[in-house]
Amino acid sequence: MTVIKPVFHHVTIKTSRLQEMVDWYCKVVGVEVNFQDEYNAWTTNDEANHRLAFLSVPGLEDDADKAKHTGMHHSAFEYASFDELMVSYERLRDEGILPAFSLDHGLTISLYYKDPEGNYVELQSDNFGDWKQSSHFMRTSKDFQSNPIGTFFDPEKVCQAHRAGESFATLQPAIRAGKFQPDGVSAMGGLPASDAGTPVRLGS
Numbered sequence: 001m002t003v004i005k006p007v008f009h010h011v012t013i014k015t016s017r018l019q020e021m022v023d024w025y026c027k028v029v030g031v032e033v034n035f036q037d038e039y040n041a042w043t044t045n046d047e048a049n050h051r052l053a054f055l056s057v058p059g060l061e062d063d064a065d066k067a068k069h070t071g072m073h074h075s076a077f078e079y080a081s082f083d084e085l086m087v088s089y090e091r092l093r094d095e096g097i098l099p100a101f102s103l104d105h106g107l108t109i110s111l112y113y114k115d116p117e118g119n120y121v122e123l124q125s126d127n128f129g130d131w132k133q134s135s136h137f138m139r140t141s142k143d144f145q146s147n148p149i150g151t152f153f154d155p156e157k158v159c160q161a162h163r164a165g166e167s168f169a170t171l172q173p174a175i176r177a178g179k180f181q182p183d184g185v186s187a188m189g190g191l192p193a194s195d196a197g198t199p200v201r202l203g204s
C-alpha cells in the first residue's frame, strides 16, 4: 500500500527553563514566538505556524546522566551556503556562544551547539549545495563509507582561513583530511570520541 508521506513539521522540547530556551533559539536560529504563556511557547523561523515548541509543565527534572541515556542526539538547521554558516559562527562567537564540537561529515560542514537544556543543535551547510548530490555522495562514496561520522575540526581555524580568502573548494577537502583538527580530544554527546566505540554511529 502506498505510504502518503507527510512533511516533517515540528519538534517539541520539555524544559524547566522556558524563557532561557526561547531566548537561546531566538538568538541562535532566529525563531519568533507565535504564542507563549506561562508554561508553553510555540516558535518558528519560517512560514510554518510552529517549528520548535517548548513545554515547561511543573515538576520536570534535569537528567544528570543525559549523555549516557538513549534519546534524541541533536536537531539540525541548514544554511544556504558555507559562507552563511561562517557568518553565523562569527555572530554567535561574538555573543559568547561557541560550538561544543564541529565535524566535516563529507556531505555537510556541521557545528554542534548545546542549548540551555544540554540538547545538541547542529548548524550545517551542504558541501555540494545540492541535496541530490549530497544524497548521492552518502549512498555511493567510499570516503563516506570509511568515515561516516566525519573529521573533527576547529571552527575558529577554519573561519580564519575562510576570511583569509581560502575558497570552500580547497578548504573543504583540507578540513575533511584533518588539516584543521582541534587541540585535544573532541566529545560527542558527553563521551570522548575515542571512548565512544568503533565505529561511532552518530550520523550526520
Ligand SMILES: [Fe+2]
Pocket (backbone or CB within 6 Å): 074, 075, 076, 122, 203, 204
Ligand atoms: Fe545531523
